[in-house]
Amino acid sequence: MSSSFDKFQKRRLISSYFSVVLSIFLVLFLLGMLGFFIINSKKLADDFKEKIAMTVFFKNEANDTILKAFDAELKKSPFAKSYVYVTKEAAAKQHTDIIGEDFLEFLGENPLQNSFDIHLKADYVVKDSISKIESNLRKNAMVSDIVYDKQLVNLVNDNIKKVSMWILIVSVFLTFIAVLLINSSLRLSIHSHRFIIKTMQMVGATKSFIRKPFVTRSLKLGLLGAGLAILALIGVLIYVQTNFPNLGILDDKLLIGLVLLAVLGVGILITWLSTYFATQRFLNLRTDDLY
Missing domain, CATH: 3.30.70.3040 (Alpha-Beta Plaits)
Known part of the structure; x- marks a missing residue:
């Protein structure tokens, strides 16, 4: 009986970790793609202009x-x-x-x-x-x-301004959604351990001691999700460069490296902050409020 319960708990834990890593991967991948689109949007706009x-x-x-x-x-x-x-x-x-x-x-x-x-x-x-x-x-x-074509010149410049404005709005919106999604996934993961957190606190463990394993685990999950997102982004870049070499998407390696580092940094930062505040919330709750 105990063995089957342990297996159930283990499967539940793995499922929880998988959902957290998947959400981090998907969100960071979309943010990375948006970053690549932004740094290449001027190049694409310039390329279109120079065809006139x-x-x-x-x-x-x-x-x-x-x-x-x-x-x-x-x-x-x-x-x-x-x-x-x-x-x-x-x-x-x-x-x-x-x-x-x-x-x-x-x-x-x-x-x-x-x-x-x-x-x-x-x-x-x-x-x-x-x-x-x-x-x-x-x-x-x-x-x-x-x-x-004078009308085409005016139309291209007007549309580039409009597209740039919408890219900025979408970037801010997606970043906000990304933070919410990763934060929600980690909060749900920590929520399942709320009784363990409170038990450790009741036997005298300090808040930093209780928080440390959760933060460490979340950082590992964040690194894993960010690593998978970076690999997927590199795969997309290679695919685009192979099939559309005229775009020169790999020409600016410095900006590409900065986007990939930003994806890694965002993955670490969001997971750390989300885990810190989520554990802090349960540490500050009264025992009756856990139910």
């Missing part, structure tokens, strides 16, 4: 000397991330490939112009900066026209 092209068309009178001079100017410019020179012949071939017919046969001549497709650095893809760049480029007398 500004096309500078030149008049037919612009000779090779003028085009080479403009090419050299772009190389020295602080705003150009990359650019491609597109001849009017190459542009005509692109149009023919797209529409499936050679429109030059109908027109008899090529109406297109030589152009430069310029991809600006992300910091310059804002309304004021891109307008100044456009104004400066138009000072060249051989520039026929400059085309880019």
